[in-house]
Amino acid sequence: ANRLASNSLLEGLVFGARVADDVRGQLAAGALRGAPPAPQRFASPAPPHVLRNAMTSGVGVERDEAGLRKALDVITRLETTSHEPALLNMTAAAKLVTAAALARHESRGGHWRSDFPKTAKAATRTFMTLAEADKIAAGGEALPATRVRK
Known part of the structure; x- marks a missing residue:
């Protein structure tokens, strides 16, 4: 060393x-x-703060469908009102995490779904695209994952 x-x-x-x-x-x-001019950050410090609060309150350790849907509504609103690439990257990641949590109809590990408190016997692995997350965010049904981890 x-x-x-x-x-x-x-x-x-x-x-x-x-x-x-x-x-x-x-x-x-x-x-x-x-020095070149500094890149413009967010026009207002509110959007990242709003996203952070939505993720903490709706997608935290304890979750339920209502909180997850509310977080998706905030994420969608931020996506439609922002043109800031950094924030859009944040909302894309947040949408994937939230939609995947909504599709998981069980509690597993450190994340507890109060509306699905039991853990499934077989662990499943969730694969989700941003297009699938967009459908869930638009109100589509979040189907539970069906692939069993080997």
Whole structure:
């Protein structure tokens, strides 16, 4: 471990010096014009906070169909009102997690469905596409997973 740490420190020192030399050369040549403008973040800090709250309250450790559906409604509303790529990535992941939780008609591991408190005898593995999650979010029936894990 000491040898690896020593190598990392030396590499950092050598490449730090090389970067400094390169920047110094670009400054002298007038090639650097300043930092590019920072990318715009969310117009309002509310959307990620709203998504986070919906996931915590509806898709947390204890869940039921009503809470999961309510979370999907919030996710869908955020998707239709936002054009921010980072938020749309968050809502896509949130939708997949929520739709998969809705399709699981049992309690398993650390996640408890109060409307389905029992654990199925055979573990199933859920495969879900975003198109399937979109159908569930639009009010479609969330069918339980049927594939048995081997």
